[in-house]
Amino acid sequence: MKILVCISHVPDTTSKINFTENDSKFDSNGVQFVINPYDEFALTRAMWFKEKQGATVTVATVGNATTEPTLRKALAIGADDAIRVNTEALDGFTVAKELAEVVKNGGYNLVLAGKESIDYNGGMVPAILASLLDFNFVNACIGLEIEGEKATISREIDGGKEMLEANLPLIIAGQKGLVEEKDLRIPNMRGIMMARQKPLTIVESSNGNAKTAIVSFEKQAAKSACKLVDADNVGELINLLHNEAKVI
Amino acid sequence: MSVLVFAESSEGKLKKTALEVTSYGKKVAEQMGTNLVVLTINSNEASILYNYGAEKVLTITNKALNPFNAKIYANIVKQAAEKESAKVVIIDSNANGLYFAPMVSANLNAGFASNVIALPSSTAPFTVKRKTFSNKAFNNTQILTDVKVIALAKNAYGLVENKVSGTTEEFSPVLVESNLVSTSIEQTSGKVTIADADIVVSAGRGLKGPENWGMIEELASVLGAATACSKPVSDLGWRPHSEHVGQTGKPVSSNLYIAIGISGAIQHLAGVNSSKVKVVINTDPEAPFFKAADYGIVGDAFEVIPKLIEKLKEFKANNA
Numbered sequence: 293m294k295i296l297v298c299i300s301h302v303p304d305t306t307s308k309i310n311f312t313e314n315d316s317k318f319d320s321n322g323v324q325f326v327i328n329p330y331d332e333f334a335l336t337r338a339m340w341f342k343e344k345q346g347a348t349v350t351v352a353t354v355g356n357a358t359t360e361p362t363l364r365k366a367l368a369i370g371a372d373d374a375i376r377v378n379t380e381a382l383d384g385f386t387v388a389k390e391l392a393e394v395v396k397n398g399g400y401n402l403v404l405a406g407k408e409s410i411d412y413n414g415g416m417v418p419a420i421l422a423s424l425l426d427f428n429f430v431n432a433c434i435g436l437e438i439e440g441e442k443a444t445i446s447r448e449i450d451g452g453k454e455m456l457e458a459n460l461p462l463i464i465a466g467q468k469g470l471v472e473e474k475d476l477r478i479p480n481m482r483g484i485m486m487a488r489q490k491p492l493t494i495v496e497s498s499n500g501n502a503k504t505a506i507v508s509f510e511k512q513a514a515k516s517a518c519k520l521v522d523a524d525n526v527g528e529l530i531n532l533l534h535n536e537a538k539v540i
Numbered sequence: 541m542s543v544l545v546f547a548e549s550s551e552g553k554l555k556k557t558a559l560e561v562t563s564y565g566k567k568v569a570e571q572m573g574t575n576l577v578v579l580t581i582n583s584n585e586a587s588i589l590y591n592y593g594a595e596k597v598l599t600i601t602n603k604a605l606n607p608f609n610a611k612i613y614a615n616i617v618k619q620a621a622e623k624e625s626a627k628v629v630i631i632d633s634n635a636n637g638l639y640f641a642p643m644v645s646a647n648l649n650a651g652f653a654s655n656v657i658a659l660p661s662s663t664a665p666f667t668v669k670r671k672t673f674s675n676k677a678f679n680n681t682q683i684l685t686d687v688k689v690i691a692l693a694k695n696a697y698g699l700v701e702n703k704v705s706g707t708t709e710e711f712s713p714v715l716v717e718s719n720l721v722s723t724s725i726e727q728t729s730g731k732v733t734i735a736d737a738d739i740v741v742s743a744g745r746g747l748k749g750p751e752n753w754g755m756i757e758e759l760a761s762v763l764g765a766a767t768a769c770s771k772p773v774s775d776l777g778w779r780p781h782s783e784h785v786g787q788t789g790k791p792v793s794s795n796l797y798i799a800i801g802i803s804g805a806i807q808h809l810a811g812v813n814s815s816k817v818k819v820v821i822n823t824d825p826e827a828p829f830f831k832a833a834d835y836g837i838v839g840d841a842f843e844v845i846p847k848l849i850e851k852l853k854e855f856k857a858n859n860a
Contacts, residue, residue, distance in 0.1 A: 303673075305674075305787055305788070305806070305807045305810075306806050306807070309673045309676040309677050311677075329787075329788045330788070383651075384642070384652065385645075385646075385651065385652070388646075407638075410673070410674045410787060410788075411672070411673055411674075412672055412673075412679075413654070413655055413670075413671060413672055413673070413674060414642075414652075414654055415638055415642070415654050415655075416641075416642035416645070416652055416654060419610075419639070419640070419641075419642035419643050419646070420642050420643070420645065420646045420652075422643070423614070423642075423643045423646030423647060424646060428611075428718075428719065428720045429610065429611070429643070429720075430720070431610070431635075431638060431639035432635060432638070432639065434781075447635075447639075448635060448782070449635045449636070449725070450634050450635045450636075450733055450735045450736065451727055451728050451731070451733035451735070451736070452725060452726045452727040452728050453725075453726050454607070454722055454724070454725045454726075455722070455723045455724045455725075455726075456720055456721060456722050456723060457720075457721050457723055458719060458720040458721065459719060467788075468781055468784070468788060468789065469781055472781075473771075473775050474775070502684070503650065503651030503652070503683065503684055503685045504651040504652070504653060504681050504682060504683050504684060505681070505682045505684060506679045506680070506681050506682075507667065507679075507680045507681070507682055508679065508680045509672070509677055509678065509679045509680075510669075510677060510678045510679070510680070511676075511677050511678075512675075512676065512677065512678075512813070515832070515834075516834075518820070518830050518831070518832075518833045518834060518835065518836045519834065519835050519836070520830075520835075520836050520837070520838065521835060521836070521837050522837075523837050523838065523839030523840075523843065523844050526837070526844060526847045526848045526851050527851045529819070529835060529837060529848070530848075530851055530852060530855050532835055533796065533817070533819070533835070534855070534859075537796070537816075537817045537834065537835075539738075539739070539795045539796040539816065539817045540739070540763065540796065540852075540855075
């Protein structure tokens with residue numbers, strides 16, 4: 293089994309989000325970048341297939357050289373090698389097109405990704421990648437087992453879950469449940485040292501045309517102060533929710 | 541030219557989001573000076589869509605389309621979009637919508653925007669506002685292609701009645717092959733799901749242990765609400781992962797979100813702050829959630845919640 297894990301390089305979940313250049317660009321000043329948390333679930337599941345079933349695991353991202361520490365972290369967690377497609381990630385469609393080339397050239401038969409990135413929240417790269425490659429695809433995946441060529445998959449649906457079966461090649465967009473939070477790995481010193489020696493291949497790209505463009509960003513509007521209700525007077529809360537907020 | 545909406549149904553009944561995307565689609569069609577076409581699959585309620593502005597309803601009745609298959613559905617929407625010369629295709633943000641909407645965009649070679657929260661601010665260039673940075677911000681995105689695909693965020697537009705005299709047409713698309721097979725579906729029955737709920741009651745570590753969730757469930761049942769929890773609670777195994785809401789859990793965009801014994805870490809707030817009204821109940825007046833909430837009670841959940849349940853029961857009895 294040849295696994296490709298798609299990694300998005302995103303601001304840490306605790307980051308304060310600010311914009312610059314007249315609110316047209318994300319301000320990365322002072323921001324710590326991490327592996328997208330949803331991708332981390334995918335990477336952790338891939339490590340399981342590597343250790344128990346002898347799969348090889350490649351990680352890939354689309355972006356400039358600033359994304360390399362994030363790829364090195366994935367290598368330190370245990371991926372065998374990394375690929376960076378050297379171009380700006382303009383929109384989900386162009387990223388999917390770049391990754392489709394990586395998948396074709398590398399002959400991967402299982403592609404694992406997170407269901408969305410926590411920065412742009414497009415939620416589209418794995419699905420478009422699957423369409424471009426005509427691979428089977430399951431979104432919001434919360435369980436994956438592979439035996440030979442056959443995959444057993446579960447996905448979250450509204451108010452429940454669905455079990456599915458498919459043959460490889462397959463693309464999965466994962467979330468929590470694919471592995472548990474406690475199974476996530478923090479790279480140890482040995483992993484970090486080894487990661488320095490592992491191959492990180494830079495692929496140049498044709499830089500396809502984007503189909504969307506972000507013209508501006510806005511922050512959440514400041515909200516008015518919280519109205520406090522006395523703990524001995526919960527009736528007042530019901531009154532406010534009914535007459536003022538009109539939500540009950 | 542037209543605007544095409546996909547209206548999802550479940551066991552023949554249209555979902556609430558189907559009516560929301562239809563309401564939204566009608567307005568987009570008006571902005572573009574064209575008609576709204578709504579596609580439904582295996583729904584016996586198609587005429588309800590006229591009330592929300594569907595000038596034309598395409599219905600497909602075919603048992604082979606049950607259960608949902610993303611590849612087949614995405615191809616059907618493509619065929620419908622081509623048949624109706626749709627310039628904009630609108631899909632909801634249910635689990636199935638999020639799954640197949642980007643595949644529709646790939647099929648149509650169209651630009652795609654998800655998490656859209658408002659009507660286009662301009663139709664040429666076509667510009668929509670969407671949630672980004674996990675609800676910490678918004679961006680205005682232009683879709684540059686001739687055909688546009690958008691996924692409307694839940695509860696972002698609401699239902700708007702707009703009765704028209706519509707027509708219904710049976711549509712028989714070609715079905716593509718898929719060897720991805722659904723083997724079983726497990727539905728958590730009898731409970732309101734977080735995705736569908738107008739009200740969500742959520743609790744955190746302040747509850748001290750899983751044995752204390754009875755009052756949370758009772759409060760939720762009085763309100764007709766879904767129950768949810770913070771990340772530490774699901775990590776500790778007190779509640780199932782399906783209840784975890786927050787940045788890496790489920791997003792919540794309900795009308796009312798009640799947070800009990802949840803301090804309000806930035807990751808939690810990111811996942812819930814698109815809810816319209818937020819109430820916090822916490823012993824610690826310094827808890828960050830008070831900065832994000834609309835209403836708050838500083839107090840012990842074990843005292844406040846039973847009182848709240850009692851008062852709500854009285855309120856419900858008087859307002860029934």
